Amino acid sequence: xxxxxxxxxxxxxxxxxxxxxxxxxxxxxxxxxxxxxxxxxxxxxxxxxxxxxxxxxxxxxxxxxxxxxxxxxxxxxxxxxxxxxxxxxxxxxxxxxxxxxxxxxxxxxxxxxxxxxx
Amino acid sequence: xxxxxxxxxxxxxxxxxxxxxxxxxxxxxxxxxxxxxxxxxxxxxxxxxxxxxxxxxxxxxxxxxxxxxxxxxxxxxxxxxxxxxxxxxxxxxxxxxxxxxxxxxxxxxxxxxxxxxxxxxxxxxxxxxxxxxxxxxxxxxxxxxxxxxxxxxxxxxxxxxxxxxxxxxxxxxxxxxxxxxxxxxxxxxxxxxxxxxxxxxxxxxxxxxxxxxxxxxxxxxxxxxxxxxxxxxxxxxxxxxxxxxxxxxxxxxxxxxxxxxxxxxxxxxxxxxxxxxxxxxxxxxxxxxxxxxxxxxxxxxxxxxxxxxxxxxxxxxxxxxxxxx
Numbered sequence: 001x002x003x004x005x006x007x008x009x010x011x012x013x014x015x016x017x018x019x020x021x022x023x024x025x026x027x028x029x030x031x032x033x034x035x036x037x038x039x040x041x042x043x044x045x046x047x048x049x050x051x052x053x054x055x056x057x058x059x060x061x062x063x064x065x066x067x068x069x070x071x072x073x074x075x076x077x078x079x080x081x082x083x084x085x086x087x088x089x090x091x092x093x094x095x096x097x098x099x100x101x102x103x104x105x106x107x108x109x110x111x112x113x114x115x116x117x118x
Numbered sequence: 119x120x121x122x123x124x125x126x127x128x129x130x131x132x133x134x135x136x137x138x139x140x141x142x143x144x145x146x147x148x149x150x151x152x153x154x155x156x157x158x159x160x161x162x163x164x165x166x167x168x169x170x171x172x173x174x175x176x177x178x179x180x181x182x183x184x185x186x187x188x189x190x191x192x193x194x195x196x197x198x199x200x201x202x203x204x205x206x207x208x209x210x211x212x213x214x215x216x217x218x219x220x221x222x223x224x225x226x227x228x229x230x231x232x233x234x235x236x237x238x239x240x241x242x243x244x245x246x247x248x249x250x251x252x253x254x255x256x257x258x259x260x261x262x263x264x265x266x267x268x269x270x271x272x273x274x275x276x277x278x279x280x281x282x283x284x285x286x287x288x289x290x291x292x293x294x295x296x297x298x299x300x301x302x303x304x305x306x307x308x309x310x311x312x313x314x315x316x317x318x319x320x321x322x323x324x325x326x327x328x329x330x331x332x333x334x335x336x337x338x339x340x341x342x343x344x345x346x347x348x349x350x351x352x353x354x355x356x357x358x359x360x361x362x363x364x365x366x367x368x369x370x371x372x373x374x375x376x377x378x379x380x381x382x383x384x385x386x387x388x389x390x391x392x393x394x395x396x397x398x399x400x401x402x403x404x405x406x407x408x409x410x411x412x413x414x415x416x417x418x419x420x421x422x423x424x425x426x427x428x429x430x431x432x433x434x435x436x437x438x439x440x441x442x443x
Contacts, residue, residue: 035147036154052180055151056188059144071146080150 121167135186220351305350378419
């Protein structure tokens with residue numbers, strides 16, 4: 001069976017994941033998180049995301065008002081930035097989850113993913 | 119080099135690619151994130167950290183400029199919303215500047231100021247002027263881009279769009295590149311010869327082994343040269359514009375017809391005015407040649423007008439038919 005090259009496949013898969021990363025990050029920020037702790041949590045759940053993607057994304061979500069951040073001093077030694085879901089972020093997360101459920105239902109109606117279930 | 123120095127280098131490289139107002143905050147955050155990554159690798163004190171571990175962490179963060187670009191998308195000097203306007207303005211300004219320059223040279227040469235004694239310096243002046251003007255336009259548009267802070271783009275996106283505002287498809291003809299290029303070449307040669315080297319148009323006779331060179335063009339003819347130069351310059355500008363566009367449009371076709379009429383006016387004036395040649399014996403031949411050129415240009419102009427009107431009528435009919443469907 002002919003296959004596309006690895007790079008093209010990676011680009012397609014990355015596009016598919018991109019939108020979901022926001023949903024996943026917002027969901028994990030219901031508890032106070034700092035960059036590395038969030039990266040660890042996502043990794044443990046099965047989402048490997050690079051530093052160059054995750055950390056700038058946190059700031060973008062903050063500038064969009066979905067996250068709030070504050071600096072705290074760790075071990076009386078050095079500062080660390082923590083992120084938490086804002087009120088707007090909570091409402092948006094709820095909407096995004098509904099959107100995701102709707103997409104999953106659409107996929108099911110199209111018969112996509114049936115093979116994986118059976 | 120110790121661990122701290124590598125981190126300083128990396129943070130500085132990211133920061134220097136960011137706008138000043140964001141730099142401090144992002145630098146502090148990246149520094150803190152690097153330390154978190156190092157702590158996860160059991161490095162609690164930077165002084166004890168080995169170089170290889172720090173470099174591995176920095177490699178994971180990726181190229182500094184790529185990371186900076188993710189924190190702050192690079193801005194364009196002239197963004198996509200402004201670019202079409204920039205292109206139109208630049209094309210018009212540079213074409214007009216070239217036309218004015220050529221006309222100015224012709225007038226100066228006509229007045230005997232010898233502007234073409236050093237053709238390289240004169241052309242260099244034009245090229246320098248064109249670059250300077252282009253630079254100024256880029257600077258002005260870049261300022262507009264900077265101070266609009268992307269508002270033009272955002273407004274363009276938010277503005278309610280109505281498909282009825284779509285412009286009518288204009289009838290266009292593909293250009294014959296060779297024809298236009300040859301036209302530009304001939305007009306340029308004419309400008310240079312008639313302005314800089316009119317003595318090249320001479321009659322050479324040999325009598326008893328003695329070669330005599332007699333300039334053919336009369337002083338009266340030379341009074342037409344600035345007008346001819348203006349026409350040739352405008353023809354060059356039009357051909358260059360059509361080449362850049364890749365097609366003739368109704369406006370450019372009408373401009374071409376206008377230039378033909380301008381040429382006819384000059385030729386007609388030449389026919390009714392004083393002698394064209396210094397060598398009076400050849401004057402009837404010269405007048406005959408001008409008369410033939412006049413007739414050919416006149417027929418060509420009439421044909422062009424007929425074809426253009428036909429094209430536009432056909433385009434209107436097609437548009438009506440499309441609406442009916």
